[in-house]
Amino acid sequence: xxxxxxxxxxxxxxxxxxxxxxxxxxxxxxxxxxxxxxxxxxxxxxxxxxxxxxxxxxxxxxxxxxxxxxxxxxxxxxxxxxxxxxxxxxxxxxxxxxxxxxxxxxxxxxxxxxxxxxxxxxxxxxxxxxxxxxxxxxxxxxxxxxxxxxxxxxxxxxxxxxxxxxxxxxxxxxxxxxxxxxxxxxxxxxxxxxxxxxxxxxxxxxxxxxxxxxxxxxxxxxxxxxxxxxxxxxxxxxxxxxxxxxxxxxxxxxxxxxxxxxxxxxxxxxxxxxxxxxxxxxxxxxxxxxxxxxxxxxxxxxxxxxxxxxxxxxxxxxxxxxxxxxxxxxxxxxxxxxxxxxxxxxxxxxxxxxxxxxxxxxxxxxxxxxxxxxxxxxxxxxxxxxxxxxxxxxxxxxxxxxxxxxxxxxxxxxxxx
Amino acid sequence: xxxxxxxxxxxxxxxxxxxxxxxxxxxxxxxxxxxxxxxxxxxxxxxxxxxxxxxxxxxxxxxxxxxxxxxxxxxxxxxxxxxxxxxxxxxxxxxxxxxxxxxxxxxxxxxxxxxxxxxxxxxxxxxxxxxxxxxxxxxxxxxxxxxxxxxxxxxxxxxxxxxxxxxxxxxxxxxxxxxxxxxxxxxxxxxxxxxxxxxxxxxxxxxxxxxxxxxxxxxxxxxxxxxxxxxxxxxxxxxxxxxxxxxxxxxxxxxxxxxxxxxxxxxxxxxxxxxxxxxxxxxxxxxxxxxxxxxxxxxxxxxxxxxxxxxxxxxxxxxxxxxxxxxxxxxxxxxxxxxxxxxxxxxxxxxxxxxxxxxxxxxxxxxxxxxxxxxxxxxxxxxxxxxxxxxxxxxxxxxxxxxxxxxxxxxxxxxxxxxxxxxxxxxxxxxxxxxxx
Numbered sequence: 001x002x003x004x005x006x007x008x009x010x011x012x013x014x015x016x017x018x019x020x021x022x023x024x025x026x027x028x029x030x031x032x033x034x035x036x037x038x039x040x041x042x043x044x045x046x047x048x049x050x051x052x053x054x055x056x057x058x059x060x061x062x063x064x065x066x067x068x069x070x071x072x073x074x075x076x077x078x079x080x081x082x083x084x085x086x087x088x089x090x091x092x093x094x095x096x097x098x099x100x101x102x103x104x105x106x107x108x109x110x111x112x113x114x115x116x117x118x119x120x121x122x123x124x125x126x127x128x129x130x131x132x133x134x135x136x137x138x139x140x141x142x143x144x145x146x147x148x149x150x151x152x153x154x155x156x157x158x159x160x161x162x163x164x165x166x167x168x169x170x171x172x173x174x175x176x177x178x179x180x181x182x183x184x185x186x187x188x189x190x191x192x193x194x195x196x197x198x199x200x201x202x203x204x205x206x207x208x209x210x211x212x213x214x215x216x217x218x219x220x221x222x223x224x225x226x227x228x229x230x231x232x233x234x235x236x237x238x239x240x241x242x243x244x245x246x247x248x249x250x251x252x253x254x255x256x257x258x259x260x261x262x263x264x265x266x267x268x269x270x271x272x273x274x275x276x277x278x279x280x281x282x283x284x285x286x287x288x289x290x291x292x293x294x295x296x297x298x299x300x301x302x303x304x305x306x307x308x309x310x311x312x313x314x315x316x317x318x319x320x321x322x323x324x325x326x327x328x329x330x331x332x333x334x335x336x337x338x339x340x341x342x343x344x345x346x347x348x349x350x351x352x353x354x355x356x357x358x359x360x361x362x363x364x365x366x367x368x369x370x371x372x373x374x375x376x377x378x379x380x381x382x383x384x385x386x387x388x389x390x391x392x393x394x395x396x397x398x399x400x401x402x403x404x405x406x407x408x409x410x411x412x413x414x415x416x417x
Numbered sequence: 418x419x420x421x422x423x424x425x426x427x428x429x430x431x432x433x434x435x436x437x438x439x440x441x442x443x444x445x446x447x448x449x450x451x452x453x454x455x456x457x458x459x460x461x462x463x464x465x466x467x468x469x470x471x472x473x474x475x476x477x478x479x480x481x482x483x484x485x486x487x488x489x490x491x492x493x494x495x496x497x498x499x500x501x502x503x504x505x506x507x508x509x510x511x512x513x514x515x516x517x518x519x520x521x522x523x524x525x526x527x528x529x530x531x532x533x534x535x536x537x538x539x540x541x542x543x544x545x546x547x548x549x550x551x552x553x554x555x556x557x558x559x560x561x562x563x564x565x566x567x568x569x570x571x572x573x574x575x576x577x578x579x580x581x582x583x584x585x586x587x588x589x590x591x592x593x594x595x596x597x598x599x600x601x602x603x604x605x606x607x608x609x610x611x612x613x614x615x616x617x618x619x620x621x622x623x624x625x626x627x628x629x630x631x632x633x634x635x636x637x638x639x640x641x642x643x644x645x646x647x648x649x650x651x652x653x654x655x656x657x658x659x660x661x662x663x664x665x666x667x668x669x670x671x672x673x674x675x676x677x678x679x680x681x682x683x684x685x686x687x688x689x690x691x692x693x694x695x696x697x698x699x700x701x702x703x704x705x706x707x708x709x710x711x712x713x714x715x716x717x718x719x720x721x722x723x724x725x726x727x728x729x730x731x732x733x734x735x736x737x738x739x740x741x742x743x744x745x746x747x748x749x750x751x752x753x754x755x756x757x758x759x760x761x762x763x764x765x766x767x768x769x770x771x772x773x774x775x776x777x778x779x780x781x782x783x784x785x786x787x788x789x790x791x792x793x794x795x796x797x798x799x800x801x802x803x804x805x806x807x808x809x810x811x812x813x814x815x816x817x818x819x820x821x822x823x824x825x826x827x828x829x830x831x832x833x834x835x836x837x838x839x840x841x842x843x844x845x846x847x848x849x850x851x852x853x854x
Contacts, residue, residue: 061844088845090536093548093560111532113847133549133560295556360643363521394646401519401643411557 045145046072052079052120055142059089059110059132066091068132070140077125077146083118086110091134097121097142098129102157103349103412124148160294160345160413167297167341168290171211174334175284178207182280189255189273192265201259202323202378205252208236209327210334211287213303214296218286232286235279241316251276253320260320297342298410301335305403308332313396315388325371326378332368335406336361342413349412353405360402367398486625490572494539495844499699501542502576503779503804503838504685506660508623510630511653511783513705513800514638515580515616515834516645524588526644528853530618533640534577535847541633544570547640562639564632571626575633577848578619578703578836593852595697595837597808601704604812605819606830613707613832616648621703621802627654649832651707653783653800665734665742668799669710669784670827672727673734676742677769679779688777689804696851699840704778704811706801707785707832713794715827726823728763736765748772762821768814778811779804798828808835 046053053075059068066089084095084107096106097119105121128142181204188196216233223230228244236251243249249257250272258269311317312328339357347354373381381387486509492501518527537547548560584594600615620637624630638647657668658675668674679688691697715723720731728737728746736746738758748766752758759766770777781804786797805811819825839849 086536090539091545091548093533093536109529109533111529111536111847112845113535113842113850114529114532131553133553138553298556356643359521363519397646401646404639404642407558411552411554414554414556 043074044072046075046080048076048078052081055080055082057082057084057095057130058087059085059092059095059112059135060087061089062136065136066134067137068092068095068130068135068140070130070142073141074143074145075123077123077144077148079120079122080144081118081120082107083116084110085116086112086114088112089135092132094133096131098131099126100129102414104128104156106350106412108350108352156345156348158345159348160342163341163343163345164292164294164297167214167338168292170337170341171214171290171292172284172287174207174211175215175280175287178204179277179280179284181207182277185255186273186277189265189269194259194263194265197255197265197269198259198321199377201252201255201321202326202376205318205323205326205378206330206333208252209304209307209330210337211300212237212334213300213307214292214338215283215287215290218283220282232279232283236276236283239311239317240319251279253318256318256320294342294345294413295410297338298406298413301338302403302407302410304331304335304338305399305406308399309396309403312383313388313392313399315383315385315392318383322382322384323378323380324383325368325380328383329368329380332361332364336365339406339409342409346409346413353408353412356405357402357409360405364398364402367395488569488571488625490625491544491570492542492572492574494535494542495842497841499685499690500576500701500838500841502574502621502623503689503701503781504660504682505572505574505623506663507656507658507781507783508572508574509625509654509656510627511621511623511656511800511802512630512634512650513653513802514620514622514634514650515648515705516618516620516638516641517648518583518587518617519644519646522587522644524590524853527583527588530641530644531577531849531852532847534575534637535842537637537640538575538577538633541565541575541636542570542573544568544573547636562632562636564635565629568626568629568632571624571629573622573624573629573633575637576619576621576623576703576838578621578834578838579849580615580617580619580834580836582615582617590852593696595691595700595702596694597702598835598837599808601808601833601835602812604815604830606822606825607819607833608829608831609833610831613649614834616834616836618645619703619705619834619836621705649707649834651705651785651800651832653785655784657782657784657799658780668782669712669797670715670723670727672723672729672731673742674782674799675780676729676734679777684777685779688810689779689806691806697837697839701804701806701838702808703836703838704801704803704805704808705832705834705836706799706803706830708799708801709796709829709831710798711794711827711829712797718827725760726763726827728759728765746771760823762823764818764822764824767817767822773814773817776810776813778814804838 046055048054055075056071057068058071059066061067062069068089082095082097082105086092090112093110094106094108095110097104104123105119107117107119110117123144125144125146125148128144130140130142132138181200185197185200185204188200212233218232219225219227220230220232228234228238228247234242234244234247234250237253238244238249238251239253240257254272255269255276258264258266258272308328308331312324312331315322315324317327318324339361343354343358371381372379376382492505494501540547546561546563546566550559550561550563550566552559579595579598581594581598581600584590584598620634622630622633624633656666658678659665661680665673665676679685689701691700694700724730724737729735730737733740734742736744736759738747738750739745746759746765746769748757748759748761748769748771750758766772781802783800783802784797785800786795788796790796803811819830842848842850
């Protein structure tokens with residue numbers, strides 16, 4: 001388990017009140033009077049209504065720039081509702097409640113003029129930070145009095161850590177499936193049956209594309225990082241555009257070139273296929289030793305979509321076979337899997353972003369739907385230059401709309417030091 | 418007509434000091450130093466035309482250098498009587514970009530977009546980033562892309578337009594449709610490319626620094642990805658219209674453009690701003706046209722014919738019935754041959770208020786180039802932007818021009834859009850807020 005959920009919770013309940021340093025509320029000093037009046041910002045605890053302490057946050061222009069003003073900077077342990085209104089602070093568009101580096105709750109899209117929004121979190125005694133990027137004072141302390149939270153079960157960090165562990169299992173399983181598919185490809189190549197080999201090539205492609213950004217970057221023992229002879233990603237998935245003359249053709253695309261451009265299977269093709277099988281086994285072995293942090297999943301998912309944008313949409317990945325949409329769909333599926341493992345935790349942190357990403361995944365999948373063709377090995381129409389000319393721009397925009405919210409996730413789920 | 422050789426750089430009234438052949442435009446950084454000598458505009462200098470060269474250190478006495486650019490210039494966004502980028506003196510560079518709402522987006526998405534854009538525009542116009550360039554968290558992506566960091570506001574304005582499509586059934590806004598907003602009808606000589614036409618939203622971004630301009634477009638587009646898709650864009654350089662006090666610049670045909678443009682607040686009141694228009698009061702309508710010029714063909718035409726086409730002289734820009742640029746054209750004057758000196762199908766004759774029942778529009782155009790086309794020709798033209806209080810005024814003018822303008826042989830309207838520009842919000846509010854009331 002890479003993460004200890006309660007590890008960085010600052011448990012300072014007792015010291016909390018006296019240690020308070022209110023940075024931007026315009027309030028200073030004063031004794032704590034729990035349950036006191038709501039009008040004065042500062043050390044009076046937020047009033048409880050409907051079972052939750054109520055904290056109003058106003059984003060407004062202050063003398064030193066845009067400010068993030070809390071009407072109460074302290075509350076009793078339990079549910080706390082933050083209601084955020086952007087009066088006229090154009091530079092502040094989001095607010096996060098954090099415990100050390102972890103985001104416990106937040107609101108985005110806080111532009112002036114929009115209706116107030118709120119979120120509720122259950123807080124144990126301790127010190128928290130209200131983070132308003134863009135405000136003249138970005139971090140403010142929020143103090144909760146009362147019982148310190150015991151390490152909660154089912155909180156966001158626990159869920160995220162569990163998801164990251166499960167993702168590791170998914171990656172291992174995907175690479176095991178890849179071994180089977182590559183074995184089938186090798187068998188077809190060895191048999192000399194061109195049509196069968198092409199079909200098995202198409203069927204073997206998706207596995208690596210689903211997990212490549214989580215497992216790439218591994219250098220085999222005994223090689224330096226800049227030596228492509230020991231770079232598994234190069235050996236499995238190099239293309240003509242990144243050919244290292246010192247190492248030569250390897251992997252899937254060397255086979256693709258022979259099958260489609262050469263149009264026949266030679267001894268060289270058989271050598272490529274045998275090496276691919278060996279290298280796949282090495283990768284599958286390496287994958288079993290890996291552990292992941294939640295932000296690895298998020299960055300990996302973002303990396304897969306970068307692959308889509310930079311290689312698949314342009315038709316550069318499968319330049320001989322035009323099977324780019326097979327890889328495209330696999331990249332998206334892999335990214336969506338990583339997202340799915342983060343989702344239970346992410347939903348607790350940022351339900352809006354979670355929904356946004358889920359919606360955009362749906363849109364990408366819907367866009368892919370119309371290219372499905374069961375008669376093709378791999379299940380998708382060929383991404384030919386003619387089809388790209390008419391359709392690539394729209395696909396790129398749809399993927400872009402997913403990339404942007406997806407790229408926000410890593411920050412939200414980060415638990416690493 | 419006596420042809421005027423293009424190389425005849427007579428030191429006339431419009432180009433003092435330009436005889437040396439290099440027209441330099443001086444940029445002023447800071448206010449105190451004033452005439453810190455000659456930081457050349459990056460792209461701008463190469464296109465320089467009509468700019469005059471004030472003697473170094475002369476303190477720009479008495480407005481001798483009318484085209485001096487002060488990059489510290491800044492325009493207010495909130496609490497203005499009218500939207501920015503319309504009566505604003507035309508800046509040096511412009512980008513128009515249009516967007517479509519993505520299928521499945523909601524009224525709330527549109528509301529959020531307009532609010533986010535409004536807040537961001539207020540920041541950008543003040544020379545501020547839209548958010549953190551350097552995020553606090555190592556795992557965070559930047560909120561602002563950063564390329565305008567350290568640059569002055571450069572008189573940036575951003576003008577937001579709402580297309581007719583927003584008021585269909587998708588967002589429940591049909592009842593709020595600006596009264597005169599509907600797609601432009603098909604007009605004579607239209608050669609529109611669907612990929613360069615329409616849009617649910619438009620941004621007109623203008624600044625004296627092209628990087629400030631692009632930064633604004635890029636960040637505004639970025640923050641609403643997923644809600645909108647980009648549709649079409651034109652990147653303009655070199656203003657092809659003049660505001661009050663500015664020298665009349667030239668379009669890529671080499672002729673002054675906008676000599677008879679609207680200039681005074683009174684003229685804008687009469688022809689541009691919407692009155693008694695409910696939530697649109699104080700706003701305007703924006704017509705954008707991408708007008709391709711057949712540059713090579715035009716360049717091969719003798720200047721006397723070019724002058725006949727425009728009905729103005731090339732250098733001075735005087736009407737063919739006058740001597741100076743601002744002389745009023747006389748459409749009734751006959752030449753020795755008994756024919757009107759100004760051809761009734763010349764550009765000026767067809768477009769003039771006198772011949773169109775008093776119709777006038779505010780032009781705020783820019784030159785553009787897309788490089789080289791598929792035939793190896795220079796691909797360039799005019800990013801035509803007009804503001805009117807009734808889109809039908811543009812329709813009537815273009816109907817006549819499209820039907821018989823002598824200029825049509827050399828131009829082609831390939832892109833088009835119409836948008837309603839809502840009034841500017843008060844502080845704490847956003848563009849189009851009454852739509853969601």
